[in-house]
Structure formats: C-alpha cells, structure tokens
Amino acid sequence: MDQAPDIIEIEGLHTQFGQHIVHQNLNLNIKQGEVLAIVGGSGSGKTVLLRQILGLEQPVKGSVKIFGCSRYNCDFALHKSIRNRTGVLFQQGALFSALTVYDNVALPLRELRTLDERTIHDLVMIKLNMVAIEPEHAHKMPANLSGGMIKRVSLARALALDPELLFLDEPTAGLDPELSASFVRLIQDMRSELDLTIVMVTHDIDTLIALSDRIAVLADKQVVTVGSLQQIRHHSHPFIESFFKSEREKFQRTDNREQSWKTGHMPS
C-alpha cells in the first residue's frame, strides 16, 4: 500500500472563521485503497476538513487535490465527475424523510439522467441486497426503519454509483455495540468487494481498530501525526494519550484475564 498513488493531496490548508483559526498549514495525503481515519477532539476541525475535501467549503489558503484535480479550480463537468466517483455516508444517515428506501437509493442514479427506470430498479435492488436489506423494505419510509437499517440504506445510497472513494462521518455513532460490530463487518466486506478507498471520521475506538489502515490525528490546528495504530498510539501528544487511555485499559484487562486464566485466577 506504501507504493499506492495518492488519491487525495491536502497541502498548506488554512481555515479561519472570523478570528477563529481552525486549520493552520495542515497537510495530509490519502492513498488509493487505504482506510484512513481522522480523529481529533471536539472542534478540532474534522467535519470542516471533510466538507473541504468534498468541495462543500473552501479554505482561506492551501490546496486540496482529489483524483489529481484541484478541488477549488475545477469546472462544472469535472466537479460532477468527482462527485460521481465519490460516495458519502453522513453522520445521521441523512436519508430524505419524504422518500421511500427505494427512492433514496435511486436518487443518485436518477440524477445521472442517463439510465432508464428498469435499469435503475435493477441497480437499486442489487445495492439493497449488498447491504442485506430485504426487498419488502424497499417501499418503507425512513421513519419506519430501525437505526441499523437507516445506516445500511444510507450505505446503499452512498454506493449507488459504484464510487472509488467513500467518506464515512461517524459511521457507527448511535448504534448499540452489536449493530455497530455488524455494520463494521459490512463496511469491511464492501471494502474488499468494491476496491474502495475510505476516509472516515470516528470517535469510536472499536471502529477505528477494526477498519483503519492509518490514522491521522488532528490537534493544534494541524495533523500532528499520521500512521498505523501501532505507530501512533505511543505518540506523546496529550490528545493521543487520553484518546488511547481507554483502549490501553481494555487491552490490559484482556491481558489480565489471559494471565489469570493461565494461573487459575479470574480477576474480580
């Protein structure tokens, strides 16, 4: 993967709202085929960064290239082609509440204006099947779905155009541990089946461990470190220390349990 080309290149990013500086000389490269997680404290600028990569916001200074094209100086056709190669799973699922499951997934396909309804139908049903949504749920409204189903339908919609690049904003937020684990397994399956590059923002350490190849830590208005979990977990930055404290404790508990099992004592 080290040899893979960069699919996103962010250089010298500066973001400011009034007097409030959010990013200062932020640099980050994301490689084709990897899952890169962005972590950082509340207000560190993760969502703004995601929105800038998606072209929904523009920084004061700096450049963002995606598929080798500058995000902010591209014409409409290029912008549209980048959009079609990109899928986004928003934090709350963000399904259109007035549209059925079927119509939510069909929306990006209809927006292409090149496919007939029969083809759209087949593609929607394939995507719903991929995320394990039974056909009988296709005509339900989002309000009648469970939290886990909303996430899966949102993933089907994000994958509707067979994107190369998938953005996940807090993919497991709001799911209980069991649903969260099954959603993570679904993303792992999609990743290997579809050859995706994934950029994910998450606070959830289990999701981070299960999915990410590299982790970029946002703090002090910059990416303070980027690397594998093993590479970054012993970094001495205060945010990283507190972030991984709970994970270390969990590993220690597991180690203790293993030791006790070997020596015949179980911890209370």
Ligand SMILES: Nc1ncnc2c1ncn2[C@@H]1O[C@H](COP(=O)(O)OP(=O)(O)OP(=O)(O)O)[C@@H](O)[C@H]1O
């Ligand atoms: N449109 C805006 N106008 C003014 N300030 C903004 C705007 N958008 C974001 N901010 C500020 O920029 C900072 C970074 O916001 P952002 O939402 O990216 O943080 P975050 O890292 O995603 O936080 P959280 O983990 O809490 O969601 C915050 O202080 C926020 O208030």
